Amino acid sequence: MTTDQLRPDPAPGPGPAPGPDSPTPSGAVRPDAPPVVPGGPRADGDGGGEGWFFLSEALRTFRLTGAVAPSGADLVNALVVPATSRPDRPISVLEVGAGTGAVTRRLVRVLRAGDRLHAVEANPRFAQRLRADPELARRGPELGLRVSECRVQDLPEARAAESGGRGGDGGAGPAAERYDVIVSGLPFTNFAPAEVQRILDLYLRLLVPGGELTYFSYLGTSAARLLTSGPRRGAQHRAVVRLLRRFDREYGLGGRTAWRNVPPARAHLLRAPGGRRDAAPGGGGPTGGEAPAAR
Numbered sequence: 601m602t603t604d605q606l607r608p609d610p611a612p613g614p615g616p617a618p619g620p621d622s623p624t625p626s627g628a629v630r631p632d633a634p635p636v637v638p639g640g641p642r643a644d645g646d647g648g649g650e651g652w653f654f655l656s657e658a659l660r661t662f663r664l665t666g667a668v669a670p671s672g673a674d675l676v677n678a679l680v681v682p683a684t685s686r687p688d689r690p691i692s693v694l695e696v697g698a699g700t701g702a703v704t705r706r707l708v709r710v711l712r713a714g715d716r717l718h719a720v721e722a723n724p725r726f727a728q729r730l731r732a733d734p735e736l737a738r739r740g741p742e743l744g745l746r747v748s749e750c751r752v753q754d755l756p757e758a759r760a761a762e763s764g765g766r767g768g769d770g771g772a773g774p775a776a777e778r779y780d781v782i783v784s785g786l787p788f789t790n791f792a793p794a795e796v797q798r799i800l801d802l803y804l805r806l807l808v809p810g811g812e813l814t815y816f817s818y819l820g821t822s823a824a825r826l827l828t829s830g831p832r833r834g835a836q837h838r839a840v841v842r843l844l845r846r847f848d849r850e851y852g853l854g855g856r857t858a859w860r861n862v863p864p865a866r867a868h869l870l871r872a873p874g875g876r877r878d879a880a881p882g883g884g885g886p887t888g889g890e891a892p893a894a895r
Contacts, residue, residue, distance in 0.1 A: 671702045671785070671865075674858035675816060678867035680706050682781040682812035690714040692778070694806065696752045697721065697785030701730050707783070708735060713742040718779075720748045720755065752786075753802065761805040778808045784815035793839045800847055809874035812853075817844065819857070819864045844868075 671679070680703065683693055693711065698704050698719040707717055717740075721727045727749040730736060736745060752758055761776035782803050788796050803813050848855075851870040858865050 671699075671816070672858065672861040675861040675865050675867060676703050676706045678856045678858060679703055679783050679785075679814045679816060680710060681867075681869065682814060683707060683783075684710050686780075690716070691780040692716040693718070693781045693783065694752075694779040695719045695783045695785070697787075698730055698747075699723075699726050699785055701733050701736065703783055703785060704730060705733070705735050708739040708743060708745070711743055716744040718746045718748065720750065720752050722749070722751050724749055752799065757806065758802055761802060776806065778811070779806055780808055780811050782807060782811070782813045784813065786815070788815070788844060789817070789837050789840050791840065792836065793843055796840050796843055800843075804851075804872050807872035809872060811872045813851075813870045813872070814867055815870075816858075816865045816867045817841075819866060 683691070690712070693707060693715065695704055695707065695717070698721040701719075704717075704719050711717060719730060721730060727747055730747050736747075739745070748755060757777040784799075784803065786799065788799075791799075807813060848868055848870065851872065853869045853871055855866050855868045858867065
């Protein structure tokens, strides 16, 4: 992984299109991967039908959905960069908050036979749609694809990781499964700071040493939250933003803004401390309190 693949880019404006010195996320994708149609409110799938389905769920459960449209192609490509710049061995990927599958479908296109993909989605309607997706069904067996209908905190491997790799009753149990890559689609600013802290610490525990994490944040949400939700929710929002910035300072490798996303969003790339990216999965991993490796 190189930080150039997610280095900050300027806001769009008049002038010539970016040249070779201004790489885009799609440039980091393996050349044999099927293309993603750029633009629009989503990356692929059945067009407006899925967009309306996503919107209806967002209006019904906005705290957990946190968006009004699936991620667009630019944002999707930025989020899957760690899965396209990879060691020469099978990798294990965890996607949290898979929604209707815009990122999931991109992952199944860039992952190779023998890799593993675990998609987690708490919304039962979204999870059902993921299980019925023909592209996921076609490639799923090659990737050992799992779809879990729950919060990431409720996964058995999450409970094992939070208990130090032991069974939930304190006795001996299976070691927590570790992942090379985690792609998070959770709407962190909709959650309380303590909940966000728990999830971020959990991500670090679930990653192999040197494993990589991407998540995204929408631009301009602090002012919008204050105007629409009042001072108390605005203060909670700012506290989560400060927490995420601290996390980025400790573990961040860079980021990229997807200006054409609806709304514009920034993808953040982070690396868990310790080890190397090509370390074998399944070994002991760091906890959220450990110091980051020198970069």
